[in-house]
Amino acid sequence: MKMFQLWKKRTTNRDETAVFSLLGHLEESVMEVLWANGENNVRAVTDHLDRPLAYTTVMTTLDRLYKKGLLNRRKAERAFLYSPKLSRDEFARARATDLVASFLSGPEPSKELLVSCFLDAMGQHDDVVLGELEKKIRNQRRRLRRGGQQ
Amino acid sequence: MTIPYFVRLLCLCAATFFLVNAALGLALHLAANSIIRFAHRMTPREATRFLLLVRFLPLVITAFVVLGVCLPSYLWLEPAATNENVGSIFVLAALCGAFIWFSLLLRTGKAVVVARHFAQECKESCAESKLSGVNLPVEILESDTPVLLLAGVFRHRLVLSTAVIRTLSPEQLISVTRHEDAHRASRDNLKRLLLLLSPGILPFSRSYDSIERAWAQLSEWAADDDASGNDAALSLTLAESLVRVARLGATPRPSPLCTSLIPPDQDLSARVNRLLLPPSFEGKLWRRMGAMIGGAACVLIVILTVLLVRPTLLQSVHELLERLTH
Numbered sequence: 001m002k003m004f005q006l007w008k009k010r011t012t013n014r015d016e017t018a019v020f021s022l023l024g025h026l027e028e029s030v031m032e033v034l035w036a037n038g039e040n041n042v043r044a045v046t047d048h049l050d051r052p053l054a055y056t057t058v059m060t061t062l063d064r065l066y067k068k069g070l071l072n073r074r075k076a077e078r079a080f081l082y083s084p085k086l087s088r089d090e091f092a093r094a095r096a097t098d099l100v101a102s103f104l105s106g107p108e109p110s111k112e113l114l115v116s117c118f119l120d121a122m123g124q125h126d127d128v129v130l131g132e133l134e135k136k137i138r139n140q141r142r143r144l145r146r147g148g149q150q
Numbered sequence: 151m152t153i154p155y156f157v158r159l160l161c162l163c164a165a166t167f168f169l170v171n172a173a174l175g176l177a178l179h180l181a182a183n184s185i186i187r188f189a190h191r192m193t194p195r196e197a198t199r200f201l202l203l204v205r206f207l208p209l210v211i212t213a214f215v216v217l218g219v220c221l222p223s224y225l226w227l228e229p230a231a232t233n234e235n236v237g238s239i240f241v242l243a244a245l246c247g248a249f250i251w252f253s254l255l256l257r258t259g260k261a262v263v264v265a266r267h268f269a270q271e272c273k274e275s276c277a278e279s280k281l282s283g284v285n286l287p288v289e290i291l292e293s294d295t296p297v298l299l300l301a302g303v304f305r306h307r308l309v310l311s312t313a314v315i316r317t318l319s320p321e322q323l324i325s326v327t328r329h330e331d332a333h334r335a336s337r338d339n340l341k342r343l344l345l346l347l348s349p350g351i352l353p354f355s356r357s358y359d360s361i362e363r364a365w366a367q368l369s370e371w372a373a374d375d376d377a378s379g380n381d382a383a384l385s386l387t388l389a390e391s392l393v394r395v396a397r398l399g400a401t402p403r404p405s406p407l408c409t410s411l412i413p414p415d416q417d418l419s420a421r422v423n424r425l426l427l428p429p430s431f432e433g434k435l436w437r438r439m440g441a442m443i444g445g446a447a448c449v450l451i452v453i454l455t456v457l458l459v460r461p462t463l464l465q466s467v468h469e470l471l472e473r474l475t476h
C-alpha cells in the first residue's frame with residue numbers, strides 16, 4: 001500500500017511538471033494575454049485574443065489552465081477573475097527545466113541526444129551571432145570608407 | 151588544549167587572519183555588484199586597476215591587522231615561555247586560516263605546474279619564429295585549432311596556430327599581436343598569478359568570482375583599446391580578426407596563467423560592439439578614486455603609528471585577542 005502511495009505521488013509529481021511542456025496553442029495564447037494584461041475575466045481574455053473565439057471555448061480553456069495549476073482564480077461579483085501563477089520568465093524556466101529533466105530521466109541514448117541537440121543549437125546560435133557581427137563590421141567599414149571619401 | 155608560546159602566536163595570527171579576512175570578504179562579496187557597476191563607468195584600463203585594488207583590499211587590510219596590530223601586541227604584552235589553555239573556537243578559526251593559505255598554495259602550485267607543462271609541450275611541438283612588427287618571441291603550433299595566446303608570467307611568448315595564421319590577413323595578424331602585446335605590457339599574466347594567490351572568504355572557495363570575471367573582461371577591453379589606439383580603422387580590423395578567429399571554433403586556454411585572444415567564458419558580441427562604437431567615459435573618476443584610496447591608506451598608517459606610540463591601545467587589543475584565544 002505504501003509502495004503504491006509512493007508510486008502515485010511520483011506519477012502525480014511527474015504530471016505536474018509535465019504541464020509546463022504540454023500546453024496547446026490556445027492555452028499558450030490565453031497565457032500570453034494574461035501575462036500581458038494581468039488579472040482578467042473570461043470576456044476580457046476573449047476580446048484580447050488575436051482570433052475570434054466563442055466565450056465558452058475561452059472559459060473552458062481558462063478552467064483547464066486553472067485545474068493544471070497555472071492560474072489563480074477568484075470570484076468578483078458574478079464572474080471569475082483569472083491571473084497567472086508564474087511570471088513569463090518563471091514559466092519559461094520551469095518549462096526548460098521540465099524538458100531537460102524528462103530527457104535526463106530517460107535512458108542513456110536520450111541523454112546523449114539532448115546534449116547533441118543542445119550543442120547543435122549552440123552552434124547554430126553562434127553562427128547567427130557571428131553572422132550579425134560580420135554584417136555590422138561590413139556596415140561600419142562602408143561608413144568609414146564613405147567618411148574618408150568626404 | 152594547552153599550546154606553547156610560539157605555536158599560540160602562529161595560531162593567533164591564523165585565527166585573526168581568518169576572522170578579519172572573512173568579515174572584510176563578506177562585505178566585499180555583498181558590495182561586488184555595485185563595485186562592478188561603478189567600475190564600468192571608468193575606462194577599461196582604469197577599471198582593471200580599480201577592481202584589482204578592491205580585490206586585494208581585504209588581504210592588505212588583514213595583513214595590516216595581523217602584522218601591524220596582532221603580532222606586536224602579542225610579542226610585547228604576552229608573557230614569554232608560558233603554556234596556556236586555548237578555546238575550541240580559537241583552534242577552529244586558526245585551522246580555517248591555515249587551510250585558506252594551504253588551498254591558495256595548492257591552487258597556485260597546480261596552476262604553475264600546468265603552465266610549466268604547457269611551456270614544455272610548446273617547446274616540443276612548436277616551431278620558434280619571428281613575425282615582422284612583433285617584439286615578442288613567437289611559437290607556431292601546427293594545428294587546425296584556433297590558438298592565439300600570450301603565455302608566460304615573466305618571460306612572455308606568443309603562441310599561434312597555423313590555422314590562425316592562415317585565416318588572418320597580415321594587418322589582422324598585426325592587430326591581434328598588438329592586442330597580446332598590450333596584455334604583456336600591463337603584466338596581465340602576473341596579475342592572474344596574484345589573483346590566484348589572493349585568499350577568498352573560506353578555504354577552497356572562489357568568493358570573488360564576479361569581481362575576477364569582471365576584471366578579466368575589462369582587461370580584454372583595455373588590451374583592445376591599447377591595440378587599436380582609439381583609431382576607428384584599427385578597431386575595425388581588430389573586430390574583424392576576433393570574428394574570424396571565433397569562426398574557427400572555440401579558442402582553448404590551456405593554463406590559468408595564459409591570456410587567450412578570445413577567452414571562452416566571455417561575451418564576444420559585447421567586445422566587438424564596443425570596438426565598432428567605442429563608449430565615452432566620465433573623466434577624473436579614477437583620480438577621485440585614487441585620492442579616496444590614498445586617504446584611506448593614510449588613515450591606516452596613522453592608526454598604526456598611534457597604536458605603536460601608545461601602548462595602552464595595544465593593551466586593549468591584547469585583551470581582545472586574549473578573549474579570542476580562550
